[in-house]
Amino acid sequence: MSISIEKNYQLDNLNTFNISAKAKFFYEFNTLKKLEEILNHKLLKTEKSFVLGGGSNILFSKDFNGIVIKNSLGGINITKDNNNHTEVEVGSGEIWHEFVLWSVKKNLSGIENLALIPGSVGASPIQNIGAYGCEAKDTIKKVQFIDLESKSIKELTNSECNFSYRSSIFKKDLKGKCIITKVTFLLNKKPINNTSYGAIASELAALKSQASPQSICNAIINIRSRKLPDPQKIGNSGSFFKNPIISNLKLKKIKEKYPEIINYKQSKTHSKIAAGWLIEMAGWKGYRKDDCGVYDKQALVLVNYGQASGNEIIELSKKIQQSVLEKFDIMIHPEVNII
């Protein structure tokens, strides 16, 4: 079978960090048939492979010595509709923000708080994307994927996905074992109007808008644009680190020295700490060396001002980890996948 596989393919425009890297082989699929063709191809038996979505949560540390498989499965289709809900099936290669815009245009509610998150729909269940008081798990009904071992199509319901903060079964037991092909969302006809987080309410007031899926989406676009760098202009992959979760006992001890530490209740026994605050307090906010730096408006975001290499970013991230560990005795872990 002859299918179109490119060689020595430049990945610079396919990762939002804008890191220069090449793939030994590259293949793009936009139908299940094309995906099956590559999965049955002899190259997959000898070469390692990596599935690329929107490229917004990866950092290439070197050229990829294998086959990069780019997911471009499209389609947004309403599959059920009643007075309360609209069920929508979305191809995993669709751009997340385009899907958010589609939903608010239809006055459907549930994902408007996740506007402007870079990446693809297929990535949304993997790391259970979240922002402004909302997570993908709140609206995902089921996830369809190809099991790479049996090459059969399977489905998991919301509860089977084991969602938690920035995690799911796809980051654990199923890591590297499947390719997500379709995500089904249950969106609400009645607006949720979740405006409790951060600056949403004041932004709506500034826009002189009543809460609605569309106005909240607009407010979030404004807030994010002020705080986070546009990957089209400055390479980045959003939050580089996850917010660490520590025991309340440990938090109490740290508070003796740093009473102002920013923390959120996570459970009865644990709290989530704002990593951006830890990094800022460790003195890194606005740091720049050559083309590699820490964004000056949100210290959780590492940036590539132009020609930074993946390794320069990784080195910087390790220095940040070390100094946060020394200052607060808290280890912060990357959210970004390092390839």
Ligand code: EPU
């Ligand atoms: N903060 C600082 N200094 C900083 C950055 C933040 O003091 O440099 C403080 C803020 O003032 C605030 C607190 O830390 O009191 C939290 O900051 P923010 O609201 O910006 O949220 P975050 O916890 O830093 C998370 C997500 C973001 C998401 C925002 C908004 C993670 C790892 N990140 O950031 O997601 O947009 O909440 O909901 O959970 C992403 O994942 O790529 C991403 C951008």
